[in-house]
Amino acid sequence: MEREMQAYQCTQCGELHHPLHYVCRxxxxxxxxxxxLRGEAALLTWTKVYNLPEGYMRPSLGFCIVEFENGLRVAGQLEVDRPIFGMKVRAVVDVVREGVGEDYYGFIFKPAQE
Ligand SMILES: [Zn+2]
Known part of the structure; x- marks a missing residue:
């Protein structure tokens, strides 16, 4: 099943939010x-984390913040071998953390061209 993330656009001023805020910032x-919320985004910052909490089935993970073409900044996992500031990445929605009876979905960012 194809999953899609949503951004939330204020109907008054058009400001985009993710995740949903109760009040437009x-x-x-x-x-x-x-x-x-889909398509390509530019890599702004990233970090690699070891000693992950329970539920992450791997020794380390990259985390990043990207900016979509519509200007919205979103955090997610990064699956890029050699990240470069400003590089184009592609957003995929997948399980980011396996929970008991419930998996957590979120963004995983991969290289735009493979
Ligand atoms: Zn607004």
């Missing part, structure tokens, strides 16, 4: 519409 509006 720009204008204070409380009404949002969902906008699909």
């Amino acid at each position: 720009k204008c204070g509006g409380r009404d949002f519409k969902e906008v699909p």
